[in-house]
Amino acid sequence: MHQNNRVVSLIFLFLLLGMEWACKSSEEEPSKLDVSSTRIELEADGESKEVSISSNTAWSAHASANWINMTPSSGTGSQTVSIAALANTTPDSREAVVQIVAGSLQREIQVSQAAGKSHPSYYIPADQTEMREISSLELAPELGIGWNLGNSLEAIGGETAWGNPAVTKELIDAVKAAGFSAVRIPVAWSKFTDESSFTIDPAWAERVEEVVNYVLDNDLYAIINIHWDGGWMQPTYVAEDAVNARLEAMWVQIALHFRDYDDHLLFAGTNEVMVDGDYGQPTPEYRTVQNGYNQTFVNAVRGTGGRNAYRHLVVQSFNTNIDHAVDFMEMPVDEVKDRLMAEVHYYDPYEFALDADSPVSEWGANADNPSKTAGWGGEAYATGQFKKMKSHFVDKGIPVIVGEYGAISKTNLEDHAVYRAYYLEWITQAMLDQSLVPFYWDNGHTGNHGFGLFDRNNGEQVYPDLIDKITPSIN
Template identity: 60%
Template sequence: MNNRFKAILLLFLCSTFFFSCGEDEEAEPITLSLSEEILNFNAEGGSQTFSITSNSSWTIETSVLNAEVTPRSGTGNGEVTVTLGLNDIETSITFYVEVKAGSIQKEVAVVQEPAEPQFPDYYIPADQTGMRDVPNLELAMDMGYGWNLGNTLEAIGGETAWGNPKATQELIDAVKAAGFNSVRIPVAWSKFSNPATFEIDPAWMARVTEVVDYVIANDMYALLNIHWDEGWMQPTYAQQDYVNDRLEKMWIQIALNFRDYEDHLLFAGTNEVMVEGDYGTPIPEYYQVQNSFNQTFVDAVRSTGGRNSYRNLVVQTFNTNIDHGVNFFELPEDKTAGRLMVEAHYYDPYEFALQENETITQWGENATDPSRKANWGDEAHADAQFMKMKTNFVDKGIPVLMGEYGAVLKKAGEHHEYLKDYLKYITESMGRHGLVPFYWDNGYAGDYGFALFDRQSGEQIHPDLIKAVTGQ
């Protein structure tokens, strides 16, 4: 074979090879299937597997760091093991194991149950006996007109130290007979506690219990709180841990003492929490810390179990101010749905309601002398403020208690009639907006006092003002 022929044959063979190898052959499509769509783990964790069926190489991705997934890659059919450790939190964990083969991606959901709740020694199982299955808005409306016992159980030095006699069953009976259906009971606990452990004196706890029983005996609602109590609840970062610890310890004791009471007893966590002397708009530090006090209160009460698992609890806006409530309030998380209420107070306009002089003695549309009337805080103002609470809370299923409102009785003779106008309009406006009114009665019947009842006899001091409040 000569060289020329060899060259022609070689060229022919190469051409044939390249033409045959260059023809497009249809590639086999990639397939991928998984044996499981979901893997369910209990809180203790463990290992489970799922199978991969594929004709291609594959890889696995997952974003959860504490889950062990092996192997993370392979070719063709394979088996993957998912291993989880203990879930020590009281919420479930869900993540996804993603399997990719070429452009195909499939996933397996991995769900781990939450840890069993860890209960303190004093906890008892939730008990709904006597706790009516009534929506909180409906229960709030059943509270009717509310009346405050004032500072009787807050007086530094003892119950009678600030001029009021001890509260009696006869007094509460008279309040009930006058048309009130709820009594707010402000309490100071610290003077009767161990300052190192915050342990409440059993004798003082028993006395507060007596007063609560006066209310319950009349089939009325009792609203029990921790009031000003010498102002230890300062909402600052520096005091936050201290206050939350103290608040928790005290509310656990209170909640345990009253745990067996049915739903005519409500707890209110605090009162007018603010930085002492600062009545301005709170900075974020102040309202964020105050919001944490509300959460501590709810958690402490719920931790006791029993009927307290279902009790209606009342939390406060910053300084119980309406505008601060609309702008800065954060509703606490609660394990029990639909059992929280919000509290605010109303003393507008200050010049008429609280200022202890005779400069401003007229109020409202019936005022005849502009010089004796504040230039703000009239009927339209009240309606607008209460509408804010209705829109932001009541319309969203959260009841609002106006835990304090009222105005001092000034010495000027004309003031009484304007005070009656004020109480009637403010109370009715609260009702129209779905708010529950609690008149502030400090028991003092002298100049610039709020008293409606004689604390000794229970007799009505100002029947016309009582009628203005109760709508009689």
């Protein structure tokens, strides 16, 4: 009995000594604090990265700059911390320090962030005033059926150099009354006060603005572009650098001049860019350079800020060809979401719609003389082409403008007028059926081989029957 008590006492003593040793060991164990990285680099747009903290005690994190956030900012023991930076909107890179403190221990993490986007001197902050929260796909139906003010402001040598009178508000009033909802205004901007810097003559910019206001004052949409303009926009590697410099310089000036206009004014970057005389399939060089011109245009406009940060922009396929659009067109990268439209043109079949020397005078299912038809390009073909644009673009959120289409008059061929009326009615409706936006090409010439619908001297309708075919819902 006594011996057993002695054993129990000894065991109890050893337990007490063990507990005392364990407590002393715990008290004497030094604090530990380590971090998995002592330096991190973050992108300008607000990137975050994780850092592991290894500790056997409580710790807290503190940043030397208010553009850094830590989650969590304190804890006990080992843990992962997310270090995030707000977007850097300054043109300079920046650095800060995140300090991790655990008792008397400290560790530092150097944080650097890349420079934000630098803006040119003419840039002003984005301004969405009167720029509705509406995507280009939602805007497109509002354009309705459009009309082209052709062979006027894009005429080389001056507004009246290609046979049309100066544009008047009376003419645009007549276009509105005829049922059109939008006007595409082709412009040749190469009227310089300083050709070496591509400085556009202010008087010319003001004249273009005057015509734009004729359109907007009629509650119509307006699209302005850089048209053929002498053909300086060749899509070759040899011309690429010079064209990009000129394109950027000119679009910056245009965008600045019209920066305060609301979203009823759209910009279109180019027109029918191709290598002179080469109507074949574009080479990789041609299409790469042409796609690059679209990107230069978008960058130049967005870089002016203000309302142009939200403006709806129109970019074209190579030579505005539908097949080239489907096969080769790459939409530009845009910092603004859903504010781009694609543009193609349609003049098929060429022999009927555009070739003044062709004896082809009939088109469509009602054509009864094979010798007077093109033998291709009928209703089924047109439907197939328009369906391509719908499936490749519209159905993917990119609206499509058919910026030019039509059929010339052939008053020298007695049966052409009937088929021309049918063509314009059918083609217009076929485009609308595929959610495309048609813009009839009017060059002002109302005689043989012309596209004109109005007398540009007074705005009177020369072909009211054709206008009825194009805008049937209004007339």
